[in-house]
Amino acid sequence: MSYKNFLADDVEKLDKLNRVQLINSIVGYKSVNLVGTIDQNKRTNLAVVSSVCHLGSNPPLISMIIRPATVPRHTFSNILESKYYTLNQVTVDMVEQAHQTSARYPKDVSEFDATGLTPIFRDGFVAPFVAESPLQLGMSLNEVHHLECNGTEMIIGSVHSISVKEGALGEDGFVDLNKLNAVCASGVDAYYKPELIKRLAYAKPK
Amino acid sequence: MSYKNFLADDVEKLDKLNRVQLINSIVGYKSVNLVGTIDQNKRTNLAVVSSVCHLGSNPPLISMIIRPATVPRHTFSNILESKYYTLNQVTVDMVEQAHQTSARYPKDVSEFDATGLTPIFRDGFVAPFVAESPLQLGMSLNEVHHLECNGTEMIIGSVHSISVKEGALGEDGFVDLNKLNAVCASGVDAYYKPELIKRLAYAKPK
Numbered sequence: 496m497s498y499k500n501f502l503a504d505d506v507e508k509l510d511k512l513n514r515v516q517l518i519n520s521i522v523g524y525k526s527v528n529l530v531g532t533i534d535q536n537k538r539t540n541l542a543v544v545s546s547v548c549h550l551g552s553n554p555p556l557i558s559m560i561i562r563p564a565t566v567p568r569h570t571f572s573n574i575l576e577s578k579y580y581t582l583n584q585v586t587v588d589m590v591e592q593a594h595q596t597s598a599r600y601p602k603d604v605s606e607f608d609a610t611g612l613t614p615i616f617r618d619g620f621v622a623p624f625v626a627e628s629p630l631q632l633g634m635s636l637n638e639v640h641h642l643e644c645n646g647t648e649m650i651i652g653s654v655h656s657i658s659v660k661e662g663a664l665g666e667d668g669f670v671d672l673n674k675l676n677a678v679c680a681s682g683v684d685a686y687y688k689p690e691l692i693k694r695l696a697y698a699k700p701k
Numbered sequence: 702m703s704y705k706n707f708l709a710d711d712v713e714k715l716d717k718l719n720r721v722q723l724i725n726s727i728v729g730y731k732s733v734n735l736v737g738t739i740d741q742n743k744r745t746n747l748a749v750v751s752s753v754c755h756l757g758s759n760p761p762l763i764s765m766i767i768r769p770a771t772v773p774r775h776t777f778s779n780i781l782e783s784k785y786y787t788l789n790q791v792t793v794d795m796v797e798q799a800h801q802t803s804a805r806y807p808k809d810v811s812e813f814d815a816t817g818l819t820p821i822f823r824d825g826f827v828a829p830f831v832a833e834s835p836l837q838l839g840m841s842l843n844e845v846h847h848l849e850c851n852g853t854e855m856i857i858g859s860v861h862s863i864s865v866k867e868g869a870l871g872e873d874g875f876v877d878l879n880k881l882n883a884v885c886a887s888g889v890d891a892y893y894k895p896e897l898i899k900r901l902a903y904a905k906p907k
Contacts, residue, residue, distance in 0.1 A: 499864070499865050499870055500863070501863040506860060514761070515759075516874035517875070518860065521790075521860075522734075522788075524878060527729060528729060546754050546755065547728050548766060549728045550853055551724075552723075554851065556850055560756060562757070590899070598905050599905075609906070638848065640846050640848070644757075645756060649846070654712060661702075670723065673893075684901050684903070687896060688896050689887075690895075698801050
């Protein structure tokens with residue numbers, strides 16, 4: 496194989512947009528979730544995130560990275576204020592609307608209104624779910640880690656509730672994201688529909 | 702839409718394997734990377750991880766979660782020891798071998814030998830790259846965060862080098878993972894080949 500090589504110095508010399516595309520795409524494919532929050536004046540907010548990560552199953556914990564200096568700053572302050580948020584899986588049909596939530600709307604504009612996605616409230620949970628999403632998680636704030644290296648914030652949440660569209664949940668607990676028509680992303684602007692290659696057995700030394 | 706609903710109590714009552722499958726799959730699709738490390742006795746180690754996350758592009762920083770109590774414990778101790786590691790994108794052709802690295806091999810067995818993947822060393826960088834991978838990152842350790850909530854470790858690394866197969870790098874800096882035949886994963890055992898839906902323009906308020 497023939498490779499194109501960059502050292503750290505070469506990356507530093509790239510113009511900003513090139514560097515952003517390069518570094519965002521080298522990590523591999525990313526999940527796409529919409530974070531639903533609400534402030535103390537009952538104003539809703541919705542932001543697309545591609546940094547959601549499974550931390551552990553017992554207890555069920557999920558992390559995400561928020562960059563306070565950029566778009567989802569209302570998301571961060573709302574989570575600190577209310578202690579609750581939702582994660583809503585993005586499907587093929589929702590890609591344009593999800594991407595549009597990354598526009599810099601003023602605080603008095605809800606991304607729900609701006610994009611036409613529908614907030615729903617369930618069982619007294621304070622943060623809004625996205626009605627169009629077939630996989631909706633209610634999350635409660637657990638830990639926040641300030642990452643000194645670049646000033647981002649890592650938010651760790653506990654899974655408070657899971658709502659998954661009928662028919663996608665297997666007998667073994669596996670949620671079939673293919674059946675939900677969920678997407679993944681790469682870089683900052685590319686969206687994909689994954690096709691199953693195979694499921695493999697639990698690995699043991701041969 | 703009709704939903705199947707779980708509250709935290711319902712999740713807690715699931716048997717272990719069901720809970721692991723459920724919580725691993727609700728976060729969405731995940732990247733698949735092989736982490737290459739080496740110990741002070743020059744023994745190499747290779748571990749598959751699905752928790753790699755872009756933290757920022759300037760400076761270029763990437764995080765991953767390591768669970769010291771489970772399989773990649775050698776990975777964690779090797780990174781702390783040598784301060785360097787590699788991230789190697791997994792392709793369709795490498796899925797079985799990558800998955801097999803998650804088996805619990807004893808410390809004196811290198812997962813390179815056990816799976817038939819090929820370690821290569823480049824430009825004096827101490828950690829081994831995976832020769833079969835078309836996207837190889839040299840990483841230097843930056844920060845470690847111990848996550849109190851479940852005892853996992855978050856490793857933050859700086860991008861030291863990038864080697865990407867010729868032909869996959871766009872003029873805008875975007876690395877086309879499709880051209881590399883890269884995969885994504887869901888749950889603990891399902892692997893997928895994503896198909897591009899579209900790339901979208903930078904979002905602005907309408």
